[in-house]
Amino acid sequence: MATYRIAPSILSADFARLGEEVRNVIHAGADWIHFDVMDNHYVPNLTFGPMVCQALRKHAARADGTPVPIDVHLMVQPVDSLAQAFAKAGADLVSFHPEASAHVDRTLQLIRAEGCQAGLVFNPATPLDVLEWVIDKVDLVLIMSVNPGFGGQSFIDSALRKTEQARKLIDASGRDIRLEVDGGIKVDNIRRVADAGADTFVAGSAIFGQPNYKAVIDAMRAQLAG
Ligand code: DX5
Numbered sequence: 001m002a003t004y005r006i007a008p009s010i011l012s013a014d015f016a017r018l019g020e021e022v023r024n025v026i027h028a029g030a031d032w033i034h035f036d037v038m039d040n041h042y043v044p045n046l047t048f049g050p051m052v053c054q055a056l057r058k059h060a061a062r063a064d065g066t067p068v069p070i071d072v073h074l075m076v077q078p079v080d081s082l083a084q085a086f087a088k089a090g091a092d093l094v095s096f097h098p099e100a101s102a103h104v105d106r107t108l109q110l111i112r113a114e115g116c117q118a119g120l121v122f123n124p125a126t127p128l129d130v131l132e133w134v135i136d137k138v139d140l141v142l143i144m145s146v147n148p149g150f151g152g153q154s155f156i157d158s159a160l161r162k163t164e165q166a167r168k169l170i171d172a173s174g175r176d177i178r179l180e181v182d183g184g185i186k187v188d189n190i191r192r193v194a195d196a197g198a199d200t201f202v203a204g205s206a207i208f209g210q211p212n213y214k215a216v217i218d219a220m221r222a223q224l225a226g
């Protein structure tokens with residue numbers, strides 16, 4: 001059985017208290033911290049850069065000091081220089097959209113050369129085609145179930161079919177690749193996303209929009225266990 005991971009997106013956290021929010025959501029049971037980087041060019045919104053990642057690095061740890069992975073989702077174009085900057089700023093995983101890189105294979109190599117795990121992100125209207133050619137260099141596949149740029153949007157159902165397809169490709173590769181889904185995930189649909197083959201779940205507004213983060217994460221885990 002899959003080891004499920006819940007990755008709260010701090011896009012919906014209180015930006016005036018980010019360190020505290022990261023600590024609180026880890027205390028509430030987060031497995032990864034999902035860090036949405038938007039550049040007002042590839043997507044119509046602007047968030048935070050490598051300096052904020054570096055500042056949060058020391059907050060992303062469990063009470064016993066074990067570091068919690070920072071999962072950087074780059075919605076930027078071009079990709080390469082920022083991917084390297086986030087690796088140096090303490091990211092554990094760095095994912096990017098293939099449309100945003102002129103040379104996808106090279107960008108994957110560059111991220112791994114920095115010691116990070118590398119991920120490819122697929123928008124709702126983007127086919128998985130490129131995956132076939134670079135799957136040996138990918139550690140994470142991220143399926144977007146909303147159009148990137150904003151939190152709080154509704155889940156796009158075609159992402160389920162794409163997740164099933166990605167699961168087949170990953171299993172056929174025999175490689176240890178995580179399958180993450182991002183956008184519109186809530187307690188009431190997380191089970192369907194898992195049934196489609198996902199093992200890692202990004203949730204922003206569903207968690208940070210509620211006063212009790214632990215109650216939401218516990219309810220998500222109960223759905224996954226059921
Ligand atoms: C959207 C981001 C998501 C976003 C998800 O561009 O990639 O990670 O934070 O937010 P919710 O869970 O609110 O859809």
Ligand code: ZN
Pocket residue numbers: 009034035036073182202
């Ligand atoms: Zn994201």
